[in-house]
Amino acid sequence: MRERDDVPGLTACSLCAGETLDGTDPLPGGQAERLRRLADTGAARLTWVECLDECERGDVVVARPAGRCRRAGAAPVWFERLAGEDLTSSLGTWLRAGGPGAASVPSALGGLVVDRAEPVEGTA
Template identity: 60%
Template sequence: MPGLTVCSLCVGETLGDADGRRGGQLARLRELEAVGAARLTLAECLDECDRGDVIVARSARSARRRSARPVWLERVAGDELTASLTTWLARGGPGQAPLPAALEAHVIDRSASARPTSTAELA
């Protein structure tokens, strides 16, 4: 079963008060776990504070053995995106099932070439 790590500090940030769902985005993610799509882990911070609703989809153990990598996503909030996420994870997630088109624009590039290497690049 894949895993899903969620930043507990920014979950629900994208929709904010406009989210009419009781419990907001965190409730959606807890439902994702309840239906068996993924194991949910809340982390206090994923160090991507300039983004919102940051989540990391972790590969199932069998996919990790085949070198599958985690997929970092941002601003995944609301019923439609969460449904796409749930379906993807239920099908196996990273390394087992293709990323749904609806989530492609939300991928965070965590490759070494995408990250600043000095404080000058941060300015």
């Protein structure tokens, strides 16, 4: 088992989990269950929050760097519309490889990354 400092975190919105699948998810418990299973395998430390203030994006999850990567300057990676077996599997593979700061975002998830960079005032 990996040391806690080597395990990335995952924050998910409990209100929008599964929203992208619009009631078509065949898994009992839906996307929330997929994320719980991911955490149960040790891929990430899962934290549920009621809102990430990105409601229009649905199925918002934030991959947080493991402690050692965070201390090296890695930033969290925000994803939108991340739901379903294939995308969650890609997320799990990436998190097991170390996640933010340790491995590149897989191409399957690249189009789901939310640009959280805020423009510097006066430089648009």
